[in-house]
Amino acid sequence: MIRYDALDALPVREALPGLTDALDAHGTAVLVAPPGTGKTTLVPPALAGLLGDGPARRVVVAEPRRIAARAAARRMAWLLGERVGGSVGFTVRGERAVGRHTRVEVVTTGVLLQRLQRDQELSGVDVVVLDECHERHLDADTAAAFLWDVRETLRPELRLVAASATTDAEGWARLLGDAPVVQARGAAFPVDVVWAPPSRAVRPPHGTRVDPALLTHVASVVRRALAERDGDVLVFLPGVGEISRVAGQLGGLGDVDVLQVHGRAPAAVQDAVLSAGERRRVVLATSVAESSLTVPGVRVVVDSGLAREPRVDHARGLSALTTVRASRAAGLQRAGRAGREAPGAVYRCWAEAEDARLPRFPSPEIKVADLTAFALQAACWGDPDASGLALLDPPPGGAMAAARSVLTAIGAVGPDGRAGERGARLARLGLHPRLGRALLDAAPVVGPDLAAEVVALISEEPPREYGDDLTAALRTARHGGDAYAARWRKEVGRLRGLVSEPTRPSPPAPADRSGTRAVAVRPPGRAAGGGAPDTPAPGSPRPAADGNGGAGTPVPDAPRGSGGGTxxxxxxxxxxxxxxxxxxxxxxxxxxxxxxxxxxxxxxxxxxxxxxxxxxxxxxxxxxxxxxxxxxxxxxxxxxxxxxxxxxxxxxxxxxxxxxxxxxxxxxxxxxxxxxxxxxxxxxxxxxxxxxxxxxxxxxxxxxYADADPSLVRDALLDGLRREGLGLLRWPAGAVVLRQRLAFLHGRLGAPWPDVSDEALHARVTEWLEPELGRARRRADLARIDAGQALARLLPWASGEAVRLDELAPERITVPSGSEIRIDYSAPERPVLAVKLQEMFGLQESPRVAGVPLLVHLLSPAGRPAAVTADLASFWRDGYRGVRAELRGRYPKHPWPEDPATAEPTRHTNARLRR
Structure with a gap:
């Protein structure tokens, strides 16, 4: 018997006429209904005509999680006064409760994807409701795109509803052809917000690691909430490990039961949480309890503020769930759990000032997850690059390229990116394509039993206590009596059946009716309602999309090459x-x-x-x-x-x-x-x-080997010159000086005088070093190359300027004494002339090269610097007297005239001069 009293109490009932009118007029609608209004449990039976006021229709409701699908079906069946499997049923991976008279079937979005791939028309289905679409799981986005494609090309009468409590309603409305947005008024009771940040700073999450200090703080806030408030307490934590640690810190609560709910928990445990208890309860949950579920008796929510989202590290070739700050939308969803049945309170374990800095919505999975499974779904659908799919966010190009590389390597798609029979079979397995490849290809070698056992073991990461050795973990699972081992054995049975399933040929894709893209015909298979396996969210294998657990996601990238780069x-x-x-x-x-x-x-x-x-x-x-x-x-x-x-x-x-x-x-x-x-x-x-x-x-x-290709040897020698420098060549004194002179002229005059820095010489190596380099085979050959002779090729011979090298930058200069003194060009900004002081007597101006006055180092008779000047006239006038006074007594045999500007220059002593 239908429980009309409970149905009438659901506020979404007032929105049903508007929703029905929208679907009658447009065929699509976006339903925005706050938590607790009954959108999940009242709308589907109403649309199916099970409440006596509408035509009979078959409705499929897609939920993101198995626990939500089972709970929604059971709640609807209870409202109708029936058992599950009658008018209302459900299908999730490994479990099915559907009868001949089922009009509302709740499935996971993975099951829906499988059915769409088998039967694009969804034969016999009149309405599809995509629930909790605000969570932006990739399989839900994919299912929505496929459904819109079906409606546009094959079944315009198929009705689509996108339903959520908090979502981008305008975006979904545009995606569904400017669908009307139907709003339902809220039913939630008021919820007090209590800000409960830790007393000291905690480390931000890194990967899946959460600061133990934060978990200790969460446990203390739970104790505080139990003392300050009545009713059950629902605690949101990012993953299974954190739930276990907080549960361990909540021992000794007396008459309070501590329960754990997450995607890995046995169905019986999950169902028990959704039933009212006689004792007060603390329910530790992942984001699985954010939406679609009402945990009876909850009056208090304690929110850690953390969530798990998939991430791909393309550089490291690793992919995993990572801990992030939960979005404001998630925070609203979580807080709403406290006001479902009566006024309540939410204790938020962060400061109020931080709240405004949180992201508005969770990151769409399509932007951050491994897209290998999504790319295979798109390829099987007939749209390998997903360019024709109606998606709120397009897939990133790099992630799609990496996904296609993986699919090509495992034989799932051909060179054109389209899926063949093997790709279609991999998509039917309900596994990530990598795991499907392992199952299919390993079974003939190791046997179907062992292949199924190992794939089941790595599709959901086993508990850490199983150890890191797979063989030992496999033996533990075979003999284990824990919840994981039970789930593992169930999955092994499913996979064993799949690997022995006969291969069926796929019919060819029909011609493209739109002129732009073909819609592929699915391979024949079980009927749409035939218990298709539940596909993990693309980007899996990982725990069901409740954000709990480890890093068992497959690497999406092709190898990065040989490394090193040398x-x-x-x-x-x-x-x-x-x-x-x-x-x-x-x-x-x-x-x-x-x-x-x-x-x-x-x-x-x-x-x-x-x-x-x-x-x-x-x-x-x-x-x-x-x-x-x-x-x-x-x-x-x-x-x-x-x-x-x-x-x-x-x-x-x-x-x-x-x-x-x-x-x-x-x-x-x-x-x-x-x-x-x-x-x-x-x-x-x-x-x-x-x-x-x-x-x-x-x-x-x-x-x-010895007979290496000369061109490769040449490139290796060039690499050696870049890494170890041009010092590998032979640099006689003349070569060093030539390079210094050229550097001076380039700095002073520019073109056509060449740049001879290391970078420039490497860039022009074929112009000056090629002939000698072509004959070299090893390091010793480089040491025999005269760098000076090679550098001479860079001189501006074509313009005729090369002949002016000695004029503009002479290697030596004649000083007043008649000596030819070498110029030091090692400092190209100002070349240096080091000469004995007496040899410069009578010279009024400093010598110049290329218009630049030389920096004259005036030396004592012993060859030590006595003075440095670029202005000889000024030195003779102001500086000479001090030098003369200091050195005259020390070197009495050398001339020290009173007026050096008019004295005779000499390189000899007084005695030599007298002779």
Whole structure:
């Protein structure tokens, strides 16, 4: 019997006429309804005609999380006075409750995507409601784009509703063809805001690490809230680890139960949280409890202010969930949980002044997540670059390019980016494409059972207590009695069935009716309601989109090359494209179960195959990683890394989960990245020529060879000159002086006199050094090249100015005594003439070169500087007397006339002059 009293109490009922009119007129609508108004539980049965006031329709409701889908279905069934599986049912991964008479089916957005790929028309479905679209999960955005495409091209009668409590209503309205926006009034009771920042500063989150001091503070705020307020307390924390730590600090609460709700919790535990309890409760939850769920009895919310979002580090080739500050929209959603049933309070564990600086909305997943699964969905849909999809935010070009590179490497798409049968099968698996590749390609080699077990193990990162060795973790899961092991065994069964599913051919895509893009026909499969597997959000594998847990996301990037950047290389045999179909794999010899487990991981993450090198492991993708001191993985020559993170303050990644493999497994798994190269480079102070077999950044085999290509040798020598300097050439005194003279003229006169700085000489090396460089093969040959002779080629011979070199910058100059004195050009701004003082007698002006007065160092008879001047006349007049007084007694045999300006210059002593 329908519970009309409960239905009538839901405020969204007043918005139903407006929503119905909008759908009748436009076929699309955006419903904005605050938390607690009943949009999730009243609107779908009303649209389905289950409340007796409308035509009978079949409605599909898409929720972002499994727990929300189950809870929404059960709540609607209760309101209708039925059991789940009657008029209202649900389908999530691994669980289905749908009957012949089901009119409202609640599914996850992953299930909806699977159905759309199998049956674009969604046969038999009249209305699709996309709930909680404000969360901007990638699979929800993708489903919305596909549904709009279906409505525009195949089924204009299909009705679409985007529903949320806090969202960009105008953006969604534009996306759905200028759909009307229907507002429902709020039903929430008033919620007091209590600002409860920590008493001392805490470190900001880094990766998945949260300052323990903040968690201790959250636990203390929970105790405070229990003392100050009535009712149950709902606590928002970013992940499972934080929930566990706070739960440990809340021991001894007496008659208060501490419960944990997150995507990894067993269904029975999740359902128990959603039922009223007899004792007072503290419910520790991730963002799974932000929306779609009403936890009965909650009057208080304690908000840590943190959330988990996916991020991709393309430079390191690692992808993971990371802890961020929750958005203001999330804060409103969380606070609203306290006012669902009565007035309540929210304790916010940050200062009021910080609130205005928080982001308005959470980051759209399409901007920050790994897009490999999204790119495969788009390719299977017939739009490889997603340019024709109606998306609120376009996918970043770099992330899409990286995703296409991965899909090409695993054989999911062809050169044109379109998906073939293998791509379609990978999309049907309900796994990230990397894990799907591992499942399909490993099963014929290691057996379907082991392939399914390992893929299930790495699709949801096991608890840390399972250790970092995959083989040991697998044995623990097989015999474990914990909640993770139970979920793992269920997923193994699902995957085992998928890997044995027969391959079905895909019909060709029809002609493009719009003239711009083809809409692909899906391969035949189960009926739309046939229990399709729940696809993780694109950018997975990771825990369900409740932001809890670790860094098990696959790397999205192609390898970064050989690293170092110093070698000049020629590819003799480039990367061999993977067949991507498992063909040609040979059974792994030796290694036992370790080797077979490692092969599955390596097939999923070929860029994370790693070899021991210098105390750490170098991954094929170029990232370095370390293993823990007590790890069983230590000492292995080769590893396949499934999960890695980067600890705070560490330069290398840290292996969280991996398997031991050998070189044979590495070659099989990362075979598409295998290169045979001839490398000629400058290393260890000389030219090094070697033939290298390389898996991405990892050298597998190296041997020297002598018949290197002369052009590569030349480039290596140039690299050596750049790295170690032009001092590798032979620089006799004349060459040094010539370079100094040219530098002076370039600085003084500019063109056509050449710039002879190191940078300029490297830039023009082919003009002055090429003939000698072409004959050189090693460092010793460079040392035989006369740099002066080579530099002479840069003189301005063509203009005829070269003949003026000795005129403008003479190497020597004749002084009044008749001596020819060498000019020092080592300081190009002001060349220096060092000459004995007596040899300059009678000269009134300082000598000049290229119009620049020389800086004259006047020397004593012993050759030591007595004075420095650029103005001889001034020195004779003002400075000479002091020098004469000081040196006359010390050098009495040399002339010291009273008037040097008129004295006879000499390079001899008085006795010599008298003779």
């Amino acid at each position: 070698a000049v290389s020629r590819t003799a045999e480039g990367p061999r494209p993977s067949r991507g179909d498992g063909a040609g794999f040979r059974p792994v010899a030796g290694g036992g179960e370790d080797g077979r487990v490692g092969l599955v991981v390596a097939l999923a993450f070929p860029e994370r195959v790693a070899r021991a090198e210098g105390g750490s492991y170098l991954m094929v993708g170029g990232t370095r990683a370390e293993v823990g001191a007590g790890s069983r993985l230590r000492g292995a020559e080769w590893l396949a890394v499934a999960v890695a993170d980067r600890p705070v303050g560490r330069g290398h990644a840290r292996v969280q989960l991996g398997g031991v493999v050998d070189e044979a497994v590495a070659r099989v798994a990362a075979g598409a990245l295998l290169e045979h190269r001839e490398e000629v480079g400058w290393g260890d102070g000389d030219v090094v020529a070697r033939r290298v077999e390389r898996l991405g950044a990892v050298e597998v085999a190296v041997r020297a």
